[in-house]
Amino acid sequence: MKKLIKTFVLLLSVSLLSVTAxxxxxxxxxxxxxxxxxYEEYEEAILPSSTTTIxxxxxxxxxxxVADSSATGFRTMWDLYQYWxxxxxxxxxxxxxxCGVWSTDGGMEILTVAVTKDEKGEAGKQEIxxxxxxxxxxxxxxASYSFAELSAVRDEILPLMGDDTGIFGLGINEMENCVHIxxxxxxxxxxxxxxxxxxxxxxxxxxxxSEGYTITMxxxxxxxxxxxxxxxxxxxxxxxTVETKSYDEVIxxxxxxxxxxxLIGVSAIGIRYIRVRGTTAGNxxxxxxxxKKDTEELVxxxxxxxxxxxxxxxxxxxxx
Amino acid sequence: xxNNELSNRLSELKNGDKTAFEEIYRxxxxxxxxxxxRITGDRHLSEDILQDFFVKLYKNPPAEELxxxxxxxxxxxxxxTVDYLKKQVPxxxxxxxxxxxxxxxxxxxxxxxxxxxxxxxxSDERKIVTLHLNAGFKFREISGIISMPLGTVLWKYRxxxxxxxNYLNGGEK
Numbered sequence: 001m002k003k004l005i006k007t008f009v010l011l012l013s014v015s016l017l018s019v020t021a022x023x024x025x026x027x028x029x030x031x032x033x034x035x036x037x038x039y040e041e042y043e044e045a046i047l048p049s050s051t052t053t054i055x056x057x058x059x060x061x062x063x064x065x066v067a068d069s070s071a072t073g074f075r076t077m078w079d080l081y082q083y084w085x086x087x088x089x090x091x092x093x094x095x096x097x098x099c100g101v102w103s104t105d106g107g108m109e110i111l112t113v114a115v116t117k118d119e120k121g122e123a124g125k126q127e128i129x130x131x132x133x134x135x136x137x138x139x140x141x142x143a144s145y146s147f148a149e150l151s152a153v154r155d156e157i158l159p160l161m162g163d164d165t166g167i168f169g170l171g172i173n174e175m176e177n178c179v180h181i182x183x184x185x186x187x188x189x190x191x192x193x194x195x196x197x198x199x200x201x202x203x204x205x206x207x208x209x210s211e212g213y214t215i216t217m218x219x220x221x222x223x224x225x226x227x228x229x230x231x232x233x234x235x236x237x238x239x240x241t242v243e244t245k246s247y248d249e250v251i252x253x254x255x256x257x258x259x260x261x262x263l264i265g266v267s268a269i270g271i272r273y274i275r276v277r278g279t280t281a282g283n284x285x286x287x288x289x290x291x292k293k294d295t296e297e298l299v300x301x302x303x304x305x306x307x308x309x310x311x312x313x314x315x316x317x318x319x320x
Numbered sequence: 321x322x323n324n325e326l327s328n329r330l331s332e333l334k335n336g337d338k339t340a341f342e343e344i345y346r347x348x349x350x351x352x353x354x355x356x357x358r359i360t361g362d363r364h365l366s367e368d369i370l371q372d373f374f375v376k377l378y379k380n381p382p383a384e385e386l387x388x389x390x391x392x393x394x395x396x397x398x399x400x401t402v403d404y405l406k407k408q409v410p411x412x413x414x415x416x417x418x419x420x421x422x423x424x425x426x427x428x429x430x431x432x433x434x435x436x437x438x439x440x441x442x443s444d445e446r447k448i449v450t451l452h453l454n455a456g457f458k459f460r461e462i463s464g465i466i467s468m469p470l471g472t473v474l475w476k477y478r479x480x481x482x483x484x485x486n487y488l489n490g491g492e493k
Contacts, residue, residue, distance in 0.1 A: 102469035168482075171475050182479070295485040300453040302434040306353040310367050311345055314374045315338075 076137035077101075077111040080128065097124030099143035099150075100174025110136070114143040114177065143177040145204055153204050154179045157197075166190040169208075178206045185209045321347040326389045333381035341378055348390065349374075351454055352397045358438065358450040359401050365408070366401075373400050394455035398465060437487040445480035448473055 074080040081101055084094055094101070099114035113128060115121035125140050132138065150172045157179065161167045166187025173180045181197065183190050190209070197205050290298070321329070326347065332340035352373060356366040373396060386392050438446055447466060451457045459477065463470040 100469075102472075103463060103467060108464065169479060171471075174469060174471065180475075290485055290488050292481050292485055295481055295488060296453055298434055298488070299438070299449060299484065302354075303350040303454065304354040304357045304366075305350050306367050306370050310349070310353075310370055310374075311342070314345070314371050314378075317371065317375045318338075318341075318378045 074132045076109070076134045077113065077128070077132055078108045078137065080132055081111060094147045095124060095127075096146055096148050097121045099146050099177055100172075102175050104139055110139060112139045112141055114141045114174065116146050117142045117144060145177055147172065147174070150177070150179050150204065153201055157181065157205075160193070163187070164189065165193050167193070173206065176206060178204055181205055181207045183207055183209055323387075323389055327385055330381055330389055331385065333378065334383075336378075341374075344377070345374060348393055351390075352394065354454045355394060355397050355450055356401045358454065359398070359443075359447055360405060360408075365404060369397070369401050369404050372404075373397050376400070390456060391461065394451075394457065395465065398451065398455070433488060434484075437484045440483055440487055441480050444468070445476050445483070448477045449480045449484070452477060 074083060097116050097120045099116060101111055101113050104110040104112045113125075115124050121142065128138060128140075129135055154170060154172055157167070157170055161170055164187075166184035166189060167181055168184055169180070169182025171180050172178075179201070183194060185191070194207050194209070197207055321343070326344065329340040329344050333344070349370065353366055353370050356369040356373075357363060360366050360369070377393070377396070382389070382392060438449070441449065444466070448462055451462045451465065452459065457465065459473050460470060462468075463473045466473070468476075
């Protein structure tokens with residue numbers, strides 16, 4: 001009997017661990033920002049393979065590459081950029097003197113790096129030139145605020161997002177060297193918030209106003225710039241060890257475990273939009289609530305057809 | 321048509337094979353036209369672009385075998401479209417062209433809805449959505465094509481899909 005109980009406890013621990021794993025997976029798959037192919041590609045492009053959700057604090061604690069002895073041997077700026085995001089062992093952000101990085105030539109051959117307008121920025125510039133072999137793969141510009149500073153401002157604003165404030169978009173614009181905020185002016189608090197932001201942060205923030213856009217639970221994920229994505233939705237539970245002191249304790253533990261599992265399930269359903277599909281697939285009608293995936297599918301499948309004369313006209317032209 | 325099949329048809333084009341050409345036309349004309357139309361917002365101009373594209377393709381088919389022929393062809397369409405727009409009035413935009421939507425009365429409600437929803441996007445957003453969803457480009461490639469940082473492309477795409485979804489769900493008519 002004792003053996004049976006032990007086996008049961010073992011199975012339950014495994015199931016709890018898998019629930020934890022699935023709750024982490026929920027953060028990355030159920031939250032729509034990551035559910036979409038866009039973020040799969042996003043991760044593939046930028047995020048380190050072992051990390052899917054990045055701590056907000058990491059942005060403000062962006063370490064410098066000065067002390068990083070492993071940061072050597074980069075052929076181009078693009079390689080160094082990838083290193084900052086994918087391979088750097090102690091973080092996944094720019095060094096503290098970097099304000100932003102973007103493409104200059106429309107491809108990845110030449111990148112522009114904005115550095116801070118101070119000694120640190122100058123030193124960083126030299127450091128980058130020493131690190132990369134091909135100096136022509138980078139151009140430099142100066143900006144007022146480092147990415148880490150902008151990240152800190154963004155993190156301060158992040159908790160304010162939602163229907164109460166009317167803020168429905170937030171991100172760092174590296175080229176403009178500011179935190180970009182989208183705000184719905186129909187919200188009664190929006191005017192006060194815009195004033196507060198412009199007075200408090202000055203040119204560190206840029207507020208874009210629009211009317212009638214509201215945030216939904218499914219949309220509460222934020223591009224935190226530089227390739228990081230923070231999602232608000234997603235439950236986190238912790239696992240603990242269970243001692244098999246008595247049969248009663250096991251029963252209580254089982255009941256709690258089942259309750260926790262049910263709670264997570266219900267929360268997951270609550271957080272997600274309830275999709276009510278119409279009878280005809282793809283139709284947009286009053287009863288259908290479209291998810292992002294549905295919207296993408298609709299746009300994808302709504303191809304425009306050229307008139308039939310185009311082919312005959314083309315054939316005529318190639319015969320000439 | 322798979323990428324392999326498309327690649328084979330393009331190889332046959334080097335010998336002036338018109339049957340292969342027609343097959344390519346049937347396979348990608350709608351997609352190419354959609355990309356041109358959603359960027360220009362003008363049906364006639366988009367048909368001119370389509371004609372120009374296919375004539376160029378027939379006369380100068382790709383010399384080497386392509387890994388991703390569809391992306392190559394869509395990039396060609398995009399480049400021709402941009403060239404046409406440069407010759408036209410600057411800042412040509414669907415949102416300025418009411419005729420685009422009103423001319424679609426015979427189309428299905430669904431298409432009308434999507435056309436109206438797309439009209440709500442600004443030109444960058446519409447271009448990103450079209451290049452990703454209709455032309456099948458990856459965001460990294462779009463970032464290169466339209467000279468915009470990857471983060472901005474993703475940000476704008478996300479915002480655009482949010483706007484489309486909001487509109488299609490009846491949030492903002």
